[in-house]
Amino acid sequence: MxxxxxxxxxxxxxxxxxxxxxxxxxxxxxxxxxxxxxxxxxxxxDHFKEQITVTVFLKDAAKQVEIDQLEKRLAMAEYTKSTRFVSKEEAAELHSTEIGENFIDFLGYNPLRNSIDLQLNATFVDSEQIATIAEELSTLSYVEEVSYDQPLIALLxxxxxxxxxxxxxxxxxxxxxxxxxxxxxxxxxxxxxxxxxxxxxxxxxxxxxxxxxxxxxxxxxxxxxxxxxxxxxxxxxxxxxxxxxxxxxxxxxxxxxxxxxxxxxxxxxxxxxxxxxxxxxxxxxxxxxxxx
Incomplete structure (x- = not known):
């Protein structure tokens, strides 16, 4: 017991x-x-902020030396995390894949432009700083447009x-x-x-x-x-x-x-x-x- x-x-x-x-x-x-x-x-x-892409569209008249200089300038800038040049041909292929048909055959020409995709460091991802960067790049004679998703940045x-x-x-x-x-x-x-x-x-x-x-x-x-x-x-x-x-x-x-x-x-x-x-x-x- x-x-x-x-x-x-x-x-x-x-x-x-x-x-x-x-x-x-x-x-x-x-x-x-x-x-x-x-x-x-x-x-x-920071990880989500650095997924934001700023696209710098280049004029067709932009020379290769100017494009190379811009890439080097962006790579050396303190606000840059990474850059990637996207040719108009590559952009057309990506767009055709997304929509499921070759739009160039329909239009007869490629309306897209050469561009540089710019990923920013997280500390520079806010509406004011990106607007300043975009304004600075837009002053270059061979830059057609600087595009980014402003509402998404503000919301983020x-x-x-x-x-x-x-x-x-x-x-x-x-x-x-x-x-x-x-x-x-x-x-x-x-x-x-x-x-x-x-x-x-x-x-x-x-x-x-x-x-x-x-x-x-x-x-x-x-x-x-x-x-x-x-x-x-x-x-x-x-x-x-x-x-x-x-x-x-x-x-x-x-x-x-x-x-x-x-x-x-x-x-x-x-x-x-x-x-x-x-x-x-x-x-x-x-x-x-x-x-x-």
Missing amino acids: SKSFDRFQRRKLITSYFSVTLSISLVLFLLGILGLLVLNTQKLA TENVKRVSLWILVASAAFTLIAVLLINSSIRLSIYSKRFIIKTMQMVGATKRFIRRPFIWTNIKLGMFGAIIAVGGLAIVLYYFDQYFPELNLTQDILMLGILFASVFALGIVISLISTFFATQRFLNLRTDDLYY
Whole structure:
């Protein structure tokens, strides 16, 4: 009978530890995902901004030397990320592929122009700076027109600011929720041992002596939960980097190290504080109140 009871108590204890560790790891994992999003918000915004294309259309009379000079000038400009020359023949092929028929056969000539597709660095992608760049390029005698999607740029800039704000708000709210969830899991775990706490107190054990094993146990659970969460984050980060290599999510090792260390430290700190206050609550309860 005694052995059966011991096995039951052991299973109950293991189940309690497992539930606490699992809840800590899940909450820290989600918090880490949100941290990754916060840290990479600007990188994601820059990635989308750098997809904006400014097209410089050239006059038919433009000489090859002028085109080469313009390409070199654009390549050396601080606002340039990349450039690509598109001949009128290549543009016609692309357009024919898109519409599904050869429009040159219908028209009898190629109305398109030679052009240079310009990708800008993210810091220069806003309506005012692009307008200045376009105006500067338009003054060249061999440039016919500078074209870009102005409404899209304005919308992108506005949405980036809005999304950044909401991500910060969500981060603050989720951090609070994470603390409350972990605190609740630990309090439930200690609640099941409230009679043991009161018994130890009644036989003369000090509050510090009673708290110490509970704090150390839950700190270890917090560490295990944090290790699981960090492992999950590393896996998610690896797969995201495989599918979106252009974002360079694993490039900043220092930033990732700080994030993983923060998740690990958060698991320890929340477990420590939650356990301290949970045990303190039951230590301060009267014996009659333990039943409610």
